[in-house]
Amino acid sequence: MTQTPKVVGFICDWSVDLIPLSDGGRLRALPNVRVVRVPCSGFVRPEWLEDALNRGADGVFVTGCPYGDCLNREGNFLMRDRIDQLQRRLQRRKVDPARLGMLAFGLHDGAAFLAEVKAFADRIAVLPPAQPARTAGRPAVAQPAGTPEGDRT
Amino acid sequence: MSTVVERQIPGRYARLMTSLLRGTLRLDVWVNRLYPTDFNPLYYTGGLSNLFLFTLVLSGIFLFFYYDASLGEAFASVQYITDGVPYGGIVRGVHRYAADGFIVGILLHLLRNWFTDRHLFARDNPWISGMFLLLFGGFIGFTGYQLVWDERAQLLTSMFVAMLRSIPAAGATLTRLFIGGLGISDGTLVRILFLHIGPATALYAFLWWHYVRLRHPKIWPPGVWVLFCVGLVFLLAGAVPVTREAIPAATPAARPTSFPMDIFFLIPFWLLNFLPAGVVVLLLVSLFVGGLVIPYLSRRETPTEMGVRHSGVAQVIDGNCTGCELCYYDCPYNAIVMVPSPGPGLSKAAANRSLLAVVIESRCVECGICIGACPFEALELPKFLERDVLRQVAEAVQA
Numbered sequence: 127m128t129q130t131p132k133v134v135g136f137i138c139d140w141s142v143d144l145i146p147l148s149d150g151g152r153l154r155a156l157p158n159v160r161v162v163r164v165p166c167s168g169f170v171r172p173e174w175l176e177d178a179l180n181r182g183a184d185g186v187f188v189t190g191c192p193y194g195d196c197l198n199r200e201g202n203f204l205m206r207d208r209i210d211q212l213q214r215r216l217q218r219r220k221v222d223p224a225r226l227g228m229l230a231f232g233l234h235d236g237a238a239f240l241a242e243v244k245a246f247a248d249r250i251a252v253l254p255p256a257q258p259a260r261t262a263g264r265p266a267v268a269q270p271a272g273t274p275e276g277d278r279t
Numbered sequence: 280m281s282t283v284v285e286r287q288i289p290g291r292y293a294r295l296m297t298s299l300l301r302g303t304l305r306l307d308v309w310v311n312r313l314y315p316t317d318f319n320p321l322y323y324t325g326g327l328s329n330l331f332l333f334t335l336v337l338s339g340i341f342l343f344f345y346y347d348a349s350l351g352e353a354f355a356s357v358q359y360i361t362d363g364v365p366y367g368g369i370v371r372g373v374h375r376y377a378a379d380g381f382i383v384g385i386l387l388h389l390l391r392n393w394f395t396d397r398h399l400f401a402r403d404n405p406w407i408s409g410m411f412l413l414l415f416g417g418f419i420g421f422t423g424y425q426l427v428w429d430e431r432a433q434l435l436t437s438m439f440v441a442m443l444r445s446i447p448a449a450g451a452t453l454t455r456l457f458i459g460g461l462g463i464s465d466g467t468l469v470r471i472l473f474l475h476i477g478p479a480t481a482l483y484a485f486l487w488w489h490y491v492r493l494r495h496p497k498i499w500p501p502g503v504w505v506l507f508c509v510g511l512v513f514l515l516a517g518a519v520p521v522t523r524e525a526i527p528a529a530t531p532a533a534r535p536t537s538f539p540m541d542i543f544f545l546i547p548f549w550l551l552n553f554l555p556a557g558v559v560v561l562l563l564v565s566l567f568v569g570g571l572v573i574p575y576l577s578r579r580e581t582p583t584e585m586g587v588r589h590s591g592v593a594q595v596i597d598g599n600c601t602g603c604e605l606c607y608y609d610c611p612y613n614a615i616v617m618v619p620s621p622g623p624g625l626s627k628a629a630a631n632r633s634l635l636a637v638v639i640e641s642r643c644v645e646c647g648i649c650i651g652a653c654p655f656e657a658l659e660l661p662k663f664l665e666r667d668v669l670r671q672v673a674e675a676v677q678a
Contacts, residue, residue: 132676134672134675134676151671151674151675160675160676161675162668162671162672162675164647164663164668165590165645165646165647165660165663166646166647166648168609168646168647168648168651168652169646169647169648169650169651169660169663170651171650171651171653171654171665172651172654173654174665174668174669174672177669177672178672178675178676181672181673181676181677182676182677183672183675183676192307192311192316192319193316193317194316194317194319194322194323195307195316195319195322197395197396197397197646198611198612198644198646198648199493199495199611199612200494200495200609200611200648201611201646201648201651204609204648204651204652205651208651230316232304232307232308233300233301233304234301234304234305234308235308
């Protein structure tokens with residue numbers, strides 16, 4: 127039972143306007159939520175989400191523009207699909223899919239965005255604590271020490 | 280420092296555009312309450328225009344079979360389509376109302392993409408081709424009104440000739456080219472018919488230009504909107520027949536002075552009530568040229584002023600690329616092409632590749648979607664490296 131879950135959010139530059147909402151990389155209203163700004167929600171690699179969970183975050187979400195209105199046309203649809211796939215993949219490792227989220231909000235939907243993030247964090251707060259983290263950070267697949275760069279899988 | 284100061288005191292244009300953007304997004308939020316976002320018609324203005332264009336082409340082909348382009352027969356053949364041909368009046372109405380829908384659709388499309396800054400930077404090609412589509416669409420609508428050859432057509436022709444004549448130096452030649460000789464004759468209607476169908480064909484050439492960098496262009500709106508719009512056009516054509524205006528046929532003796540207005544196509548001719556022909560021509564030309572320079576001259580254009588960071592064109596890391604084509608499928612701008620690999624990659628996964636991804640720099644908008652698509656760490660935005668994102672993630676988790 128985590129009281130204040132540690133949440134990391136990847137926020138698209140073109141979706142919610144973070145200037146009035148955030149302060150030094152965290153949301154003012156929800157200080158347990160850290161935000162990383164990205165040029166488009168489609169820029170996020172699913173393995174970064176996995177990496178954040180491995181490093182000890184309790185939940186990770188990505189925020190893009192409203193579906194159908196992505197500035198780069200398809201970024202949020204692609205990201206929604208990738209998160210669906212990642213949720214299925216992580217479920218096999220007994221990671222609850224609720225720990226991964228895809229949100230979609232426009233530039234001026236700050237209030238709705240905060241409400242949704244709060245709901246996301248509350249869903250995570252009642253989950254049983256996560257499995258002991260795997261090896262922190264990448265690589266997720268253990269590499270034998272001293273493997274030359276070229277032979278990495 | 281200077282950029283910060285400039286951002287605090289934005290110009291009047293920037294402030295206007297900011298409020299228009301806010302209004303557009305607020306409208307979106309409101310419409311999204313009514314529909315699921317996948318069905319928001321404002322997200323499909325381009326697809327709706329294309330749907331209307333397709334309707335226009337089909338109904339136009341039908342009308343073309345019956346139309347007779349000569350001074351004596353044109354009006355009679357249109358009457359015959361309306362009264363003699365089964366459902367001819369409906370098809371005529373569909374052609375008319377779909378044209379109005381087309382113009383409304385492309386104007387909404389234009390305003391939306393203007394207000395949401397989707398015409399800037401690397402996206403000027405769709406804007407420029409769109410301005411040509413608008414120009415040609417308006418001109419096609421005008422020649423369509425002439426083809427009926429009633430008194431309105433007659434008056435429109437004389438007004439258009441007056442506008443052409445007012446162009447300095449080239450006016451007389453243009454007039455002769457347009458009406459096909461010194462006076463209006465059978466040749467005139469043949470030319471107008473060509474000027475109706477020729478530019479309509481050219482619309483598809485411009486559409487190719489419009490779509491050329493789009494990987495999955497939203498060409499059609501969702502199915503329910505297709506049914507709704509086609510149904511609406513048919514309903515209008517049946518409920519409000521185009522013949523209700525009952526304009527008599529054009530005759531050389533007639534001297535018409537007024538006609539029922541169509542606000543979508545005939546506004547320049549309405550302006551002739553107040554302004555001399557030369558001024559209207561000048562106004563139209565400056566509107567068109569002004570439209571063409573919007574992406575280049577607006578004050579909001581520089582990235583620093585818009586608060587956009589410049590992340591640089593995506594770069595392929597040759598050694599890691601496995602030629603899996605994932606980035607190629609996901610790039611929304613067709614900016615990635617797969618070429619035969621000149622040699623094996625360095626990583627184990629890339630050792631047996633047969634293809635290599637190459638970024639076409641002129642098409643890249645630096646959105647980074649290919650980075651998210653690549654599971655092999657073979658793509659990077661030069662000023663927004665994966666390393667930096669991971670460092671931010673690590674700091675966020677440890678903080």
